[in-house]
Amino acid sequence: MPVDQSLVGREFPPTSPYAVSEEQVRAFVAATGGSYDGGPAPATFPIVLAFDAMNAFLEAESIDLFRIVHGEQRFAYERPVVPGDVLTATLTVATLRQIAGNDIIGTTSRITDEAGALVCSTSATLVHRGADA
Numbered sequence: 001m002p003v004d005q006s007l008v009g010r011e012f013p014p015t016s017p018y019a020v021s022e023e024q025v026r027a028f029v030a031a032t033g034g035s036y037d038g039g040p041a042p043a044t045f046p047i048v049l050a051f052d053a054m055n056a057f058l059e060a061e062s063i064d065l066f067r068i069v070h071g072e073q074r075f076a077y078e079r080p081v082v083p084g085d086v087l088t089a090t091l092t093v094a095t096l097r098q099i100a101g102n103d104i105i106g107t108t109s110r111i112t113d114e115a116g117a118l119v120c121s122t123s124a125t126l127v128h129r130g131a132d133a
Contacts, residue, residue: 002098002130003061003063003105007093007096008094008095008096009092009093009094010092010093011091012053012057012091012092013056014053014089014112015053015088015089017086017087017088018052018087018088020041020045020081020083020085020087021084022036022083024083025045028042028048029042032044040080040082041082044075045081046075046081049109049111050109050111050122053090053091054091054107054124054126057091067128067129069126069127069129070124070125070126070127071124071125071126071127072123072125073124073125075120075121075122076120076122076123077120078117078119078120079119079120081120086113087111087112088112089111090109090112091107091109092108093106093107094107094123102128102130103127104126106123107126108121108122109121109123
């Protein structure tokens with residue numbers, strides 16, 4: 001069943017606050033095959049929050065994760081993420097179109113700090129495979 005077009009423009013509740021620590025950054029870097037000597041988190045670190053926001057969206061809309069293929073991810077920064085930051089992500093469905101029985105879902109997520117200042121924004125393209133896929 002196609003995803004409902006009325007989702008376009010809908011903003012979902014923010015994720016729970018996420019306190020960034022050096023240990024979490026170190027674990028993320030190790031999991032991605034790098035090394036970390038302190039300082040700002042890698043540019044891809046906000047995927048941790050963006051993924052939480054995406055999972056909450058999928059759960060709220062009863063969309064099965066196993067039908068999702070991640071098509072694209074982009075990050076745009078206002079400033080680096082650093083240990084000590086407490087961040088939340090708020091996802092909005094930006095676009096939705098159907099192609100060959102699949103839903104192409106464009107999302108944006110705003111990653112903000114405790115003061116509500118924008119740290120980074122992300123955009124993702126998700127392909128929701130149709131029932132016949």
